[in-house]
Amino acid sequence: MKKLLLVISGVGFSLSALAAPVKIVAAENFYGELAHEIGGNNVAVTSIISNPDADPHLFATSPKTSQSLAQAQIIIYNGADYDAWMEQMLTTVNKNQVIIINVADLMKIKTGANPHIWYQPATFPTLAKVLADKIAQLEPASKAETQKNLASFLADNQQVAKQIATVKQHYQGTSVTATEPVFGYMAQALGLNMKGEDFQWKIMNDSEPTPKMVADYQSLLTNKQVKVMFYNNQVTDSLTGNMQKLARKNGIKVVGVSETMPKDTTINHWLTSEISATATALQGK
DSSP, rough: OHHHHHHHHHHHHHHHHHHHOOOEEEEHHHHHHHHHHHGGGGGGEEEEOOTTTTTTGGGGOHHHHHHHHHHEEEEEEEETTHHHHHHHHGGGGGGTEEEEEEHHHTTOOOOBBBOOOSTTHHHHHHHHHHHHHHHHHHHGHHHHHHHHHHHHHHHHHHHHHHHHHHHHHHTTTTTEEEEEGGGGHHHTTTTTTOOOOOHHHHHHHHOHHHHHHHHHHHHHHHHHSSSSEEETTOOOHHHHHHHHHHHTTTTTTTEEOOOSSSSSOHHHHHHHHHHHHHHHHHOOO
């Protein structure tokens, strides 16, 4: 009887070990949230950049970050030079023992293009399918749940797609601008005509816009050539702050968009909220 109990106990331990959650590390919290939504109880997710109130450009790595990456079974990062620090950190990771997902490569976005690819409508559904496959690959017993979660996510995401189509139907061709190209892919999907992109890219790259760029951008606002201005609500400086004031002074609606996902929400709800805010501004409310 004792031998039998020992065997049963051993089997129980083995099954428990097999059912250990898949360890996932995401460079950005929106990719971490997606991994959680798809993997559910079958994953343990760590998001490196997760504070929606901090400037993500000021992020600095730490020994804790290295430790998390060393233990990960799946690593997700944006790529396209958005999180270039990850490339350096991945040199210390055993690539034969971890699945690495470069989202820019997945979406065929080349270095030098707008790196804010999470606002491209196809990014999250594409990544969700890959994650469901990779999680089930590492933990086959999770396949039924991950597929169920995937189906639920994609169904909710269809509502985002319908919302985009509705806004595009009503406001396609409307001229808008931004202080940075954070919302660029979504603005394009909404059919909006983005102005002042040379100024935006200078701000994004922490370089000084030329006097002509500044003057041209101010003209967009003072001459009311745009209906809405988007701004990065995590990154502010005197120049972009003054541009927001100028926009408001001239009756141009100002909409904040986040570069890091807000806490206590889901991917689809986050996107829906930002598209709704855009629609409200386009309505002139």
